[in-house]
Amino acid sequence: MSPERPPLLLLPGLLCDHAAWAATAAGLPQYDCRVPEWGLLDTLDAMAEHVLASTAEPRFALAGHSMGGRVALEVVRRAPHRVTHLALLDTGYQALPNGEAAEKERAGRATLLARAREAGMRAMGQVWATGMVHPDQLGTPLFDTILDMIERSHPDQFAAQIHALLGRPDATSLLGDVRCPTLVLCARQDTWSPLARHEVMAALIPDSVLHVVEHSGHMSPMERPQDVADAVRTWLARPESGAAAPDASKVGRA
Structure with missing residues (x-):
């Protein structure tokens, strides 16, 4: 190099x-x-x-x-x-965190993973990514690029990374x-x-x-x-x- x-x-x-x-x-x-x-x-x-x-x-x-x-x-x-x-x-x-906050996070991530397995990664991404960008980006080519990126992943990768984050x-x-x-x-x-x-x-x-x-x-x-x-x-x-x-x-x- x-x-x-x-x-x-x-x-x-x-x-x-x-x-x-x-x-x-x-x-x-x-x-x-x-x-x-x-x-x-x-x-x-x-x-x-x-x-x-x-x-x-x-x-x-x-x-x-x-x-x-x-x-x-x-x-x-x-x-x-x-x-x-x-x-x-x-x-x-x-x-x-401990207690209710932890259970809420686990449940939220489990719901997204279930949607990814049932409806596909892009369908899950349309729900999840909506809260990940500035509201002005919704429906833009950039938002589609984000959905394309999410769709390149597999639910098993999603599950692995969720496991990593829950065990952070x-x-x-x-x-x-x-x-x-x-x-x-x-x-x-x-x-x-x-x-x-x-x-x-x-x-x-x-x-x-x-x-x-x-x-x-x-x-x-x-x-x-x-x-x-x-x-x-x-x-x-x-x-x-x-x-x-x-x-x-x-x-x-x-």
Whole structure:
């Protein structure tokens, strides 16, 4: 690999593939952008091990969207020395909650999986993806692209990734140990992984930068690829060592 194009691993979320990152990656031609496939891997641990095992370079920049952000944190947990920069987009860090909230999540995901098996992935996606984008995107070619992406997956892959998310580890204690330049990015209208969660996450990661993408839902790398690419480019320009000046857009609460 040419040193002029350093590796940038772009980890996709639930039922996402290369299409989730394609438009953002197109705005980053100076980087060797790679999007792994999860196949039937059914734990975040296994996904993180897959990323590490399939990346030949000793060091790389790492960005994860949604479930991919959780995988990125597990990569950092295992091999912090290999990650030069970390970006967490429209994601989370806590384990499955206890009690009624957990049962509600399990039931909701089981209902979607049942629909996928009975009516097909695209029919399930039409229900699920409606809440994943800004309302202005409904019925647009972009929404059709998202449905096409979902349809490329199989219900067994959906089941495996649901299993991974329901068994997600808590990464709260890890956040304070992150030492590489970190971007925490969230769309203003992301109702799936809301901004308030990212404010807390940014406050817990030393010297992180919080960036808010306007007029976008959860699928920010597809909905606002130029805004995301610009934020990623600025993040990658931060030096690996030494503290950067605090960013004025960072809003946090302990």
